[in-house]
Amino acid sequence: MMQGLSPLRLALSRCRGGFAAVAGFSFVINLLVLSTSIYMLQVYDRVLPGRSVETLVYLTLIAAAALAAMGALEFFRSRLLVQLGTWIDRVLSPQVLGRGLENALRGSSYRTEALRDLATLRGYLGGGGIMALFDAPWMPLYLGFIFLLHPLLGLLALGGAIVLFCLALANNALTAGTLKQANADSARAYQAADAGFRNAEVIDGMGMGGVLARRWDAANASVLALQTTASDWAGLINAFTKPFRMFLQVAVLGLGAWLSLRHEVSPGAMIAASIIMSRALAPVEQAIATWKQTTAAREAWRRLDRMFEAPSLRPPGMELPRPQGRLSVEAVAYTPAGAKEPVLRNLSFVVPPGQVLAVIGPSAAGKSTLARLIVGMLSPQQGRVRLDGVDVFSWNRTDFGSYVGYLPQDVELFPGTIRENIARMEQGDPAEIVAAARMAGVHEMILRLPNGYDTEIGEQGSVLSGGQRQRIGLARALYRRPALVVLDEPNSNLDAVGEEALNQAIAAMKEAGSTVVIVAHRPSLMVNVDCVLVLNDGQPQMFGPRDGVLAQLRRPEQQSAAPQVRVVSSERTGS
Structure with a gap:
């Protein structure tokens, strides 16, 4: 039954026992709350008329024991909710991080925000908002007790509860949409600010700080305006809620006093009804006070649930033995998301183990895209990229990463x-x-x-x-x-000494039996190359032994007469 559940729903389903325990604690706590009202009834109706000190002492001891038990259960309930939130965070955070990485590869902006959403859920489980959800179902118990004291007192309490519930609905209607928009705008504003921080040198060097500050100020002003609007409505609701609840207590006391004068209820019932009604309405008032946190947690849940419901970027894959290093690209075509034309098409070649392939061509020819396809970061729409016959995209990433080395064009440490x-x-x-x-x-x-x-x-x-x-x-x-090393323009920031060290590293990897793929612009990296692939406008223009391809490139008049060069097997290459 649980196989079709997302990781988020599955984690919550595994907490059902814990939440059931919280509900059980809430039931006992709400029963024990009645002890103060029962104590008042007994004091006013039995102790004072009978002037019994012994009864007063026993009643006080019983009430004190009940309140002590209630305090202990409140602590256990709160502690259990915090532990449930922590457990959910520990279980889901690796998966949320993994999905965030997948979103980054897809180009989605929902990445670090997913981790913040998980923290929001954890904080909500340990806060007061969820307590109101567990206490609210016991409102009928309190209202029923007030009805037992007198039907008119019960009707007054019920009417007050209905009004407060309507206020809670109004609070949601007036603030939920605005807060949702404010949260979305805030996330975009922070993403823009993070991009600015990552490019601080460019911003400072080109004097773009003022522009960045103005863009942030405009975005932040929009967020603040939305949050202010939501806060104003919530403040208005809260400003009416508290006085109204206090008025209800006054009204219950007044009605109880009137009924007591008519000898329909005792003075103890009057005091007990006021105390019980205050407790009965507390969850509604608490829900209104924490509505912003509840809305934030609900939106965080929806975003996380949508993220987990989206198909995974790749299957988990099984662990495989270390590959020999035979790289094969089979009729590959790749079109980025949102693009109309493919970046790579009709691409096929094979590199035997232990050989070095150089990929060259003009800018925007698809060289870096090919590098990403080879290391399994991208999946081609057509064809396959295989290492020792295994699709690199579906290979278990942790296992695959131990066999592969990758140096991107923009090095990130x-x-x-x-x-x-x-x-x-x-x-x-x-x-x-x-x-x-x-x-x-x-x-x-x-x-x-x-x-x-x-x-x-x-x-x-x-x-x-x-x-x-x-x-x-x-x-x-x-x-x-590693068995396969992919280097995307590895000498773009190197001087002559660095290039010499790079060539020595390529020679060492080749001698160790590793397959090496180099995206190169400078001829200085061709020393240890066995075969060369020339890309032009996403298509293979030449592929073959290094000396043969370079010789062809030096004869432009022959290229213009015969642009399609015969592909020569790289197994015949010589260094």
């Missing part, structure tokens, strides 16, 4: 130490970390830093130069000698 970044944010084996750094030619440079491999590099490697970031990114790609 993570906050932490150089050691952690090379080891892909794991503790890592020091020997393997140093081996990867040596292979990338960055070991000596790391040792010259203040704390060596334990140097904190800051946000996005801010303490490093562009060339240093790229070489540490290369070491990360070479960590544990």
Whole structure:
């Protein structure tokens, strides 16, 4: 029955026992609340007329014990709700993070907001808003008790409850839509601000700070206006709710006094009715006071549920043995989301294990897209990309990542130490970390830093130069000698020394038997290349041994006469 549930609904279904316990605590708590009213009835109707001190002492002890038990149950209920919220967060946060990464690959903006939504749900479970939901079902119990005291008192309490319930509905109608819009606008404003922070150097260098501030101010002003409108309506409702509830208590006392003068109820019943009605209406008043949090939690639930209901980017996949490194691209065509024309089409080639392929071509030819397809970040609409015959997109990502190294065109390092970044944010084996750094030619440079491999590099490697970031990114790609290494313009920020180290790293990987794919612009990276793929406008223009393809590229007159060059098997290449 639970197989079709999303992870969010499945996690909540597994908490049913905990929520049932919370409901049981609420039932007992709300029964014990009646102890004060019963105490008042007994004091006014038995103790005072009978002048019995002994009865008063026993009644007081019983009431004190009931209130102590109620306090203990309130603590256990609150603690249980906090633990349920924490458990749900711990169970779902890895899945929410994974779905957020998938959304980032899809180009969706709902990423870090999903983690904030999960935190909102956790906070709501431990707050007062959900307490009102568990206490509200026991309102009929209190109203029934008041009816037992006198039908007129019951009708007055029921009428007051109906008015407060209508106020709660009005509060929702007047604020829910506005708060939803404000939350959406706020998320977009913060996303724009985060983009500005990530590009602080460009903004500062080109004097764009004023423009960014004005755009933020306009977006923030719109959010504040919506939130102010919602707060004004909620304040208006609250301003009427509290005096009205106090008036109801006055009215109950007045009606009770009138009925007492007519000898229809006792003075104790008058006091008890006032206390019980206050408790009966408390959940409604609390729900109105926490309506903003309830609305936020409800919207967070809906967004998370929609995210989990969307199909996963890829199946989980099973773990497979380390591949040999045979890369095959089979009739691949890829069109980005929202685009009309494919970026790649009619693309087929094979690279045997241990060989180095260079992908060259003009800008916007589809080279970086091909690199992403090879490492399984994207899935082609047609054809397949396979490593040792296995579709790279459907391969288990954790398993696949241990066999693949990838250096993107824009190198992103993570906050932490150089050691952690090379080891892909794991503790890592020091020997393997140093081996990867040596292979990338960055070991000596790391040792010259203040704390060596334990140097904190800051946000996005801010303490490093562009060339240093790229070489540490290369070491990360070479960590544990992967079977397949994909390097997207790995020398874009390197000087002559860095390029020499890069060529040595490529030679070392080739000697170790790794298959290497290089997206290159400079001929200096062709030293260790076995075969070359030339892309033009998303289509393969040439593919074959390095020397043959480069010779063809040097004869433009022959290319114009015969643009389609015969594809030569890369197995015949020579370095």
